[in-house]
Amino acid sequence: MKKSTFRLSETDYETIQRYFLDNFALILPSDITDQKLSRIELLCRDERIEGPLNLLTTNTRNDVTRGLSKLISIFTINHTDFFREQLHFDFFTSEVLPNITSDTPSIIDNDIRIWSAASSTGEEPYSILMAMIDFFGDDYWKLNAGVLATDIDKEALSKGINGIFRHSKVKKLSRKKISKFFSRLNDREYLIDERLRKEILFRWLNLNVTKFPMKNNFHVIFCRNVLQYFPIDIRGQIVQKLSNCLLKNGYLFLGISETYIMEQHDLRRVGPAIYQKMN
Numbered sequence: 001m002k003k004s005t006f007r008l009s010e011t012d013y014e015t016i017q018r019y020f021l022d023n024f025a026l027i028l029p030s031d032i033t034d035q036k037l038s039r040i041e042l043l044c045r046d047e048r049i050e051g052p053l054n055l056l057t058t059n060t061r062n063d064v065t066r067g068l069s070k071l072i073s074i075f076t077i078n079h080t081d082f083f084r085e086q087l088h089f090d091f092f093t094s095e096v097l098p099n100i101t102s103d104t105p106s107i108i109d110n111d112i113r114i115w116s117a118a119s120s121t122g123e124e125p126y127s128i129l130m131a132m133i134d135f136f137g138d139d140y141w142k143l144n145a146g147v148l149a150t151d152i153d154k155e156a157l158s159k160g161i162n163g164i165f166r167h168s169k170v171k172k173l174s175r176k177k178i179s180k181f182f183s184r185l186n187d188r189e190y191l192i193d194e195r196l197r198k199e200i201l202f203r204w205l206n207l208n209v210t211k212f213p214m215k216n217n218f219h220v221i222f223c224r225n226v227l228q229y230f231p232i233d234i235r236g237q238i239v240q241k242l243s244n245c246l247l248k249n250g251y252l253f254l255g256i257s258e259t260y261i262m263e264q265h266d267l268r269r270v271g272p273a274i275y276q277k278m279n
């Protein structure tokens, strides 16, 4: 890539860092790379603005403008994979799904509410869904279930909505899963089955808000590999808000490297970075 000649003053970058911290709880790196500078330069040209500070608007609670949303995409880290941290999916099918469906007399009485918070490009919510379909078999389609997938990065959300994934990612799945859930588009890409795409509701949501807007609580929340980018005090506040959104005995999955002391949030550890709501 051509080295960018675009420059951002130290004070302007500090203003962006402060803005991302205050609004999204994101700690940006102390130095900005040339690649990011080139992307910001392009963005300013596309938006016909003099500099990125013009994009920093105030309403970040419910949504963001197109320009700001593109700036967010430049700074977010979207690394993810299908069935990332496989042992979480083993626990999900061996413990969580049997437990949350054990009290209902018939399969159709099950209303299963699952939230993938910080879902990035969709591999996590689609993995949850594939695990559920494999677990319930054809009965899955009789359930009142589905997955809510949220993120602050709209480009990542669009990728999830489109459901097109690179061969290099899909090839890590078993052949059985690939033939059951994907069709091949070309040498490089696969498309996830339309039936699965319809089961996931992708929405923009900032985790750093005072209260989450959901009306009903969840059986399971996955909020993995995002808290590590936030300041420690904010991590605790977000875990408390996530805990408030869980049903009694519901489960919270964090990233494997993100283990915290949870008793203060009414959560008890039941597996590696897996917590259950006590009250």
Ligand SMILES: C[S@@+](CC[C@H](N)C(=O)[O-])C[C@H]1O[C@@H](n2cnc3c(N)ncnc32)[C@H](O)[C@@H]1O
Binding pocket: 024, 025, 026, 076, 077, 078, 079, 080, 081, 084, 117, 118, 119, 120, 121, 124, 150, 151, 152, 153, 156, 205, 206, 207, 208, 223, 224, 225, 226, 229, 255
């Ligand atoms: C490393 S990815 C994790 C993806 C997935 N959960 C996983 O474990 O594979 C982190 C995601 O968190 C999102 N994110 C960062 N700050 C956020 C915030 N304040 N609210 C919601 N999502 C945020 C980023 O856009 C990114 O897609």
